[in-house]
Amino acid sequence: MMQNKAKDRGLSLTTIDGAISASIFLATTSLTLSSLIGTWLAYSSQQRLRKNSLIYGNTSSSINSVKYIALLICFLLAFGSFLQCVRNFVHASFLITMPNAVIPVSYAQKAVIRGGACWSIGLRAIYYATVLLLWILGPIPMFIGSVIMVLVLHLLDRNVTPHSISLKNLS
Template sequence: MENTAQRAGMGAIGQDPFKNGVLAVQTLRNNIMASTLLATTAITLSSLIGIFANNDSDTKLVFGNKTSLNSSIKRLSISLCFLVAFLCNVQSIRYYAHVSFLITSPALKGKMDFIDYVAKTLSRGSHSWSLGLRAFYVSIPLVLWIYGPIPMFTCCCLTLFILYFLDTTNQITRDLHIKSFKLEETEDTEAA
């Protein structure tokens, strides 16, 4: 549904890029800023975990296996998770910046193949941003894994429960999207 909505939005911008272009560029700027913030946060947290990897203290809050090999595996997995989040967010910045240049191009008006290319590039940026955000979601149970398997398992169950409600749509949302797309199609056929 998101890709269809983005494609419809690109079609609307393609009809009148000068009227709708400013709003599109501002939206893309906001997405670039959000991706930049997440990328900066991810690389900062990855660096902090690298610093804490050298500080191997024995605490009573950790349950389960406390060997240094296990500790290293935990910190490495968290660091890799944050690095994946960083790379995905940097990739989304790249796509969004590319779209922000393409969307203001005068060649956009009336050329459906160009509009489809811009919509695909926007979808790639959105997909990269979503993957980066998912890496942050995965990092939360991994951070709690430092304190043992019970906090990690509890957080995994809670994260799955929350993501189920965030990632699924209900019938009302689907009906709204379908009606809006049908309304746009009838307006386009009437205009032609």
């Protein structure tokens, strides 16, 4: 049961507040970029864009539309994931700050773990959107960007310190 004093909850609430702020910023950024891409799609369907000699591969309007729609879907997925992240972290914060309540710790743990999972999905969508942005320039920049992204994520996401979180008790 969670019965901490108010002074003991400060660090956890500060950490959750930072994650909420970052999630709100990334959700706003994703929504803004989605709006810009939607506007670009509407503009490019009305105007025939010049073909640039720097862009390799197929530059037909249908392929360009597929590229922009895939990019739009990535940013909308990131937006939804970050919103769910905020929802879960706010719920965890609410559970932690309940005065004189006997709340099982697993409830707050579940909310924080779900918030972290949504955060991870949102970041993955933004990483994938970065590679899709390179696809607009052609298949070669996209391939190079994909290889670099895999290497960077491999270095950043390695679990060199195993954690002991048991998820089977949280469901």
